[in-house]
Amino acid sequence: MAQVVFENVYKSYQKNGSDDSQPGGAVLRAINLRIHDGEFMVLVGPSGCGKSTLLRMIAGLEDITGGTISVGDRVVNALPPKDRDIAMVFQSYALYPHMTVYDNLAFGLRRAANQDDRTTVGKSMDGKSDSKSRATLHPAIETFVVEFSRKLPKGWQYVTDREREIDRRVRLVAQSLQIEGLLTRLPKQLSGGQMQRVALGRAMARNPQVFLMDEPLSNLDAKLRAETRSEIVQLQRKLGTTTIYVTHDQTEAMTMGDRIAVLNNGQIQQLATPLELYNRPVNRFVAEFIGSPPMNFIPVQVKAPLLIQGLGNEPGNEFRMTLMEKYEPLLAGYDGQDVHLGVRPEHFSYGVPAPKNISIQVEMTEALGSETYIYGRLINSSETISNINIPIVARVSADRDIRVGEIVWLSIAPDKLHLFDPGTGLAIR
Ligand code: ADP
Ligand code: MG
Numbered sequence: 001m002a003q004v005v006f007e008n009v010y011k012s013y014q015k016n017g018s019d020d021s022q023p024g025g026a027v028l029r030a031i032n033l034r035i036h037d038g039e040f041m042v043l044v045g046p047s048g049c050g051k052s053t054l055l056r057m058i059a060g061l062e063d064i065t066g067g068t069i070s071v072g073d074r075v076v077n078a079l080p081p082k083d084r085d086i087a088m089v090f091q092s093y094a095l096y097p098h099m100t101v102y103d104n105l106a107f108g109l110r111r112a113a114n115q116d117d118r119t120t121v122g123k124s125m126d127g128k129s130d131s132k133s134r135a136t137l138h139p140a141i142e143t144f145v146v147e148f149s150r151k152l153p154k155g156w157q158y159v160t161d162r163e164r165e166i167d168r169r170v171r172l173v174a175q176s177l178q179i180e181g182l183l184t185r186l187p188k189q190l191s192g193g194q195m196q197r198v199a200l201g202r203a204m205a206r207n208p209q210v211f212l213m214d215e216p217l218s219n220l221d222a223k224l225r226a227e228t229r230s231e232i233v234q235l236q237r238k239l240g241t242t243t244i245y246v247t248h249d250q251t252e253a254m255t256m257g258d259r260i261a262v263l264n265n266g267q268i269q270q271l272a273t274p275l276e277l278y279n280r281p282v283n284r285f286v287a288e289f290i291g292s293p294p295m296n297f298i299p300v301q302v303k304a305p306l307l308i309q310g311l312g313n314e315p316g317n318e319f320r321m322t323l324m325e326k327y328e329p330l331l332a333g334y335d336g337q338d339v340h341l342g343v344r345p346e347h348f349s350y351g352v353p354a355p356k357n358i359s360i361q362v363e364m365t366e367a368l369g370s371e372t373y374i375y376g377r378l379i380n381s382s383e384t385i386s387n388i389n390i391p392i393v394a395r396v397s398a399d400r401d402i403r404v405g406e407i408v409w410l411s412i413a414p415d416k417l418h419l420f421d422p423g424t425g426l427a428i429r
Pocket of ligand 2: 051053
């Protein structure tokens, strides 16, 4: 197990470093990231932002244009993939078709044991080493005897200490991923979801320094995805292996990561714990990407020291809200300027008609029983659709029956709002 450190890493797919498709000439730029030993780190971002490239550079499948990547204490830039002691799972998986699930899970462990008898299997997971060993055979002879005796009935089989340790690990992983009942099957006797679990299990049964996972759940249906999500997290905690998990799905990121790095356009936007990201996004991109349904954004104008109001040129727009005092120093330079007010759907609640509240015309509702989502558009106080045409989604209590077309007043929790500079997109905080 090991920490993984990126120092000023760049990646360009073009030899001369100029990549016209990306501003700045590279698909990844100035990546600085320290992933702690044993941590579950999630890299999340939209398609094409560079997530897979980053992962493939750790594995050694892409070369590193600039900067260094270290695994443990070693800079791995020049190390071939097989020497990096890393296990990787991809979205599309390939199992060994002629091997049972059991042998697929054990494959990496057996190979590692054959390559180096001292490592990998000798370190049993709870730190105890099997010391009750018998007189040991030469590894090659032992492998032969094990293979040969596997065809015999159970009581006659020759089982080595290594094989016992492999068995323990295979069963732990199989149990965690709920594939114990499938151990004797061949891959062709499995569903897609089961195959993907076996592929995950095969990587996790090994005892590498680092697990890399590139959208491993995206082929699964929603229910299976949610289950497997928590199984991976629990198994990772048991094994304690540093894990870097890539996804475009913010729910996966929020539920799995110890910390999350949000990536966009080849750059890390924010690195934080899930709740920190949610509560204190550094910019509009993160604010919009994390959270579902996403944060609402309403353009407003600042009147120093503490007032925000509907954009001035909107006839009949009387929205005016006084902010909490902590905003006074932050807004000092914004008097008379436009900013974007950010409000998460759950930070609206039903309100009375008043200038401090907003009104929307409802276009769609989703009554979930426990709560209701209402989707609509901002209107101004003369009850015409606002000409700035802002969509709003609010999560409100379930006890009112809302109809499409209705006008609903909403109040904003003053301690939960966000403000963004419309030019830079940075949070004003
Ligand atoms: P993600 O995994 O976040 O969807 P990728 O890392 O696959 O993104 O890709 C990042 C960027 O690099 C994209 O613009 C993609 O088109 C480009 N890219 C990926 N692989 C190659 C390649 N082999 N050659 C050239 N460009 C590539
Ligand atoms: Mg990808």
